[in-house]
Amino acid sequence: MENGKTISKTMQKLQEVDKEWELHLLDGGAEMGDEVSELVDRLFTAVRQELKTGSKTNVRARLLEEQMSEETADKFIRDIQETLEFYSGFSFLRDIEENNELELRGLLSIIFQKYIIRFEPGYMNRLINTTYDGKELIRVANQMKYLTDYYISRSYSVQGIIRDLQDETGLMEENCAYWADMIEENYRGLKMDYLIRELERANESVIP
Numbered sequence: 001m002e003n004g005k006t007i008s009k010t011m012q013k014l015q016e017v018d019k020e021w022e023l024h025l026l027d028g029g030a031e032m033g034d035e036v037s038e039l040v041d042r043l044f045t046a047v048r049q050e051l052k053t054g055s056k057t058n059v060r061a062r063l064l065e066e067q068m069s070e071e072t073a074d075k076f077i078r079d080i081q082e083t084l085e086f087y088s089g090f091s092f093l094r095d096i097e098e099n100n101e102l103e104l105r106g107l108l109s110i111i112f113q114k115y116i117i118r119f120e121p122g123y124m125n126r127l128i129n130t131t132y133d134g135k136e137l138i139r140v141a142n143q144m145k146y147l148t149d150y151y152i153s154r155s156y157s158v159q160g161i162i163r164d165l166q167d168e169t170g171l172m173e174e175n176c177a178y179w180a181d182m183i184e185e186n187y188r189g190l191k192m193d194y195l196i197r198e199l200e201r202a203n204e205s206v207i208p
Helices: 002-016 022-026 034-053 058-064 072-082 085-089 091-099 101-117 124-130 134-153 160-167 173-185 187-207
Strands: none
Touching: 002 022, 002 058, 022 034, 022 072, 022 160, 034 058, 034 072, 034 160, 058 072, 058 101, 072 187, 085 134, 085 160, 091 101, 091 134, 101 124, 101 134, 101 187, 124 134, 134 160, 134 173, 160 173, 173 187
């Protein structure tokens, strides 16, 4: 467990700072002080990294070894798993990356050009029929589109995109940089599309 030391040290520190921190967490965290909140965030991140590659059972057992209650451990794991929806979905791309990095970049480029920047009807279906599982391909394409919109809407820098993609997808840094560069090269057009969609939503909301 790569993050085992971090988990252990953070749990010990939490007990030192506030012995009631678990109760505060289960009550929604309203009574937590700033230091406790920061420590809980650190613990959340460490456990999240373990759940990316380790089994839920093993991670839960480690938390119980550190004297975390079963109720808190179950809530912690449940909340973290909700944040790993994209990471789980991107296992499709991680498998391709492991076997053929050039194929991965080709697929990223195709989805970006034919599904995100412009839409070419029928193109994805041809990929499904010839090479890829349809359900997984469409899920990944939609996730790529969502993340791209997210970065555009918040004006992420290239380095910010790369760091977040590494966390969300588990892909190697150079392949996250390849994706980030495609966003950067098409930034103006993507930003314009996003602003137009937002204006259309705003107009729809005020139409009687």
